[in-house]
Amino acid sequence: MIIDSHGHYTTAPGQLDAFRTAQLARLADPSAPPAVLAAISDDELRASVEANQLRIMRERGGELMLFAPKASAMGHHVPDPDVARAWAEASNDVVARVTALYPESFAGVAQLPQTPPDGAPGPGWLDATIAELRRSVTELGFVGVLVNPDPSGSRWTAPAVTDEAWSPLWEACVELDVPAVVHVSGTCTTAVHPLGAHYLNADTTVFMQLVENDLFTRFPTLRLVIPHGGGAVPYHWGRFRGLAARLGRPDPAELLRNVFFDTCVYHQPGIDLLLRVVPAENVLFASEMLGAVRGADPDSGVDWDDTKVYLERVDMSDEQRDAVMGGNARRVYPRLDARLREQGR
Ligand SMILES: [Zn+2]
Numbered sequence: 001m002i003i004d005s006h007g008h009y010t011t012a013p014g015q016l017d018a019f020r021t022a023q024l025a026r027l028a029d030p031s032a033p034p035a036v037l038a039a040i041s042d043d044e045l046r047a048s049v050e051a052n053q054l055r056i057m058r059e060r061g062g063e064l065m066l067f068a069p070k071a072s073a074m075g076h077h078v079p080d081p082d083v084a085r086a087w088a089e090a091s092n093d094v095v096a097r098v099t100a101l102y103p104e105s106f107a108g109v110a111q112l113p114q115t116p117p118d119g120a121p122g123p124g125w126l127d128a129t130i131a132e133l134r135r136s137v138t139e140l141g142f143v144g145v146l147v148n149p150d151p152s153g154s155r156w157t158a159p160a161v162t163d164e165a166w167s168p169l170w171e172a173c174v175e176l177d178v179p180a181v182v183h184v185s186g187t188c189t190t191a192v193h194p195l196g197a198h199y200l201n202a203d204t205t206v207f208m209q210l211v212e213n214d215l216f217t218r219f220p221t222l223r224l225v226i227p228h229g230g231g232a233v234p235y236h237w238g239r240f241r242g243l244a245a246r247l248g249r250p251d252p253a254e255l256l257r258n259v260f261f262d263t264c265v266y267h268q269p270g271i272d273l274l275l276r277v278v279p280a281e282n283v284l285f286a287s288e289m290l291g292a293v294r295g296a297d298p299d300s301g302v303d304w305d306d307t308k309v310y311l312e313r314v315d316m317s318d319e320q321r322d323a324v325m326g327g328n329a330r331r332v333y334p335r336l337d338a339r340l341r342e343q344g345r
């Protein structure tokens with residue numbers, strides 16, 4: 001079975017964006033009217049994916065997509081926890097409606113309201129975050145969650161994800177048996193492009209945090225997915241090994257009991273390298289469609305994000321390919337596997 005483990009609802013009906021715009025307008029000017037999400041019909045939801053993600057996934061031979069709200073719009077750096085909570089709830093609710101309309105094609109991955117109260121991590125800073133995680137999993141049936149390791153939006157004011165401050169969130173992920181996809185959002189400076197720099201920087205930064213400090217000795221069953229091919233990690237695996245040795249830390253290969261990478265890498269040499277460095281059992285097929293990079297490579301004619309094409313050209317066994325294309329996702333996302341089994345798949 002072919003599971004695209006990384007998709008975003010970037011084509012949601014305009015009412016959702018209008019709701020966010022109204023939220024931000026009221027933050028800027030408290031005399032502005034309160035944000036209200038206008039009604040969205042099932043037909044509008046169907047049209048929004050049938051013309052886009054669903055059509056393209058089917059054309060490319062995919063069967064199911066893990067579907068999250070638009071990550072660049074999560075905006076945890078916008079300084080109002082109540083606004084963040086309402087935004088996460090609205091975003092997750094529309095994703096949940098799509099997954100309910102197409103239970104065989106989409107499974108939900110949640111956005112969390114990670115904006116810290118008082119503007120900085122402190123006691124209880126994850127309370128609303130964990131409440132929305134629980135709601136998304138237990139009430140909306142989501143199978144995974146996006147966790148932003150830098151809610152400050154490129155200022156990196158939060159402690160490393162290995163810090164005790166994050167433990168309540170990791171405890172909840174373990175208890176609910178959902179993996180956390182490490183995924184930042186927008187940035188606060190035009191010097192750091194969200195999609196071309198911040199996303200990849202954050203993937204790399206979190207891996208180095210895991211190299212430097214223990215997380216999985218405290219949470220041995222926690223699973224983290226580092227998207228976008230792991231940022232610079234596969235390319236610089238030797239640097240991470242050398243730094244680990246220098247710091248008196250275990251070889252980074254030990255992290256691969258808990259850390260997985262996806263294939264949102266948009267050229268053949270990058271995919272080849274990823275699978276030469278990282279074992280196939282730690283790699284999840286993903287396209288991030290429709291996401292950061294759209295259109296086709298003019299040299300090859302292949303859509304940038306049609307990562308299945310690149311994977312088909314990698315020299316690996318049929319067993320390994322099946323694992324990358326879907327088996328690994330079912331292992332990393334047990335709630336997805338349970339749903340698929342209920343569907344007889
Ligand atoms: Zn993404």
